[in-house]
Amino acid sequence: MRAAALAERRRYARALTPEARSGLEAQLARIVLPHIAGAQVVAGYHPLASEISPYAILGGLDGAQAAALPWFADRGAAMIFREGPALVAGPWGMLQPPADAAALAPDVVLVPLVLGDRRGTRIGHGQGHYDRALARLREGGRPLRTIGIAWEAQISEEPIPADPWDVPLDAIATPAEWMEFR
Numbered sequence: 001m002r003a004a005a006l007a008e009r010r011r012y013a014r015a016l017t018p019e020a021r022s023g024l025e026a027q028l029a030r031i032v033l034p035h036i037a038g039a040q041v042v043a044g045y046h047p048l049a050s051e052i053s054p055y056a057i058l059g060g061l062d063g064a065q066a067a068a069l070p071w072f073a074d075r076g077a078a079m080i081f082r083e084g085p086a087l088v089a090g091p092w093g094m095l096q097p098p099a100d101a102a103a104l105a106p107d108v109v110l111v112p113l114v115l116g117d118r119r120g121t122r123i124g125h126g127q128g129h130y131d132r133a134l135a136r137l138r139e140g141g142r143p144l145r146t147i148g149i150a151w152e153a154q155i156s157e158e159p160i161p162a163d164p165w166d167v168p169l170d171a172i173a174t175p176a177e178w179m180e181f182r
Contacts, residue, residue, distance in 0.1 A: 002123050005115035005154065006050075012153040013050035022056075027175040028149060029056035035147070035171065035178065036065075036108050043068040043106035046086040046095045052151050052175075054110045058084070068104040070129070071096045079133040081106050105142060109134065111169060113148045120169040120181035121160040122148050134167040148172040155179075 016024070036042055036057075042065055044054035058067040068081035075091045083102040086095035111130055115123040124130055137144050148169045155174060162168070170182045 001160070002114055002125075005123060005156075008153055009114065009151065010050045012151050024151070024175040025053050025056040028052060028173060029060045031175070031178050032057050032110075032147065032149065032173045033060045035173075036145075037062075039065060039106075039108040039145070041066045041068055041081075041104045041106040041108070043070070043081045043104075043109045044084075045070055045110065045112050047112065048094075051112050052149055054112075054149060057110060057149070066104060068106050069097050070133075071099075071101070071103075073099070078136065079129045081109075081133075105137065105140065107143060108145045108147065109137070111146055111148045113150050113154060113172075115154055115156055115160060116148050116150055116169065116172045117156045117158065117160040118172075118179060119159055120148075120172065120179075121162045121166065122169055122172075123160060128165065131165055131167045135165075138167075146170045150174050152176050 044058045047053040067084045069084045069086050070079050071082040072079055072091050081104050082097040083104055084097055088098050090096040113122040146169045152174045172179045
């Protein structure tokens, strides 16, 4: 299921012109920003080539809101969130904030996905980084809202089987739709 969804995401993203992609990401921001207006810290991610970018959302935050991005000390380390921007290569070559950037506890996390369904179940890249990080953040007792963001082609009309460790999403947004689950 993951391999087929990754192939579809790649195909979909490659078919977009830069202008179309930018327009869809701006539309995604228009949909998501009203839902995160009260957040103090919003965590996004530095997108892979075929992932929808959260940067239009993060760029639309008001002056009282801080943006954070995933950060790893090494491949075996837990994912934490540090104040952006993503400037240095992390353990997998992905850009991340520098090690001296402030560590932040987000109250909203924009979660990338490979495939999501209309119940809030998500398939990621299979490493479990987000599931572990989200579970850890929720253990702290602070309210946390999780919003999956995706292209329309990444939404499954069929339910996705969830593993016991999968952290369900509170919402999923695409450039065309907002889906609220909790």
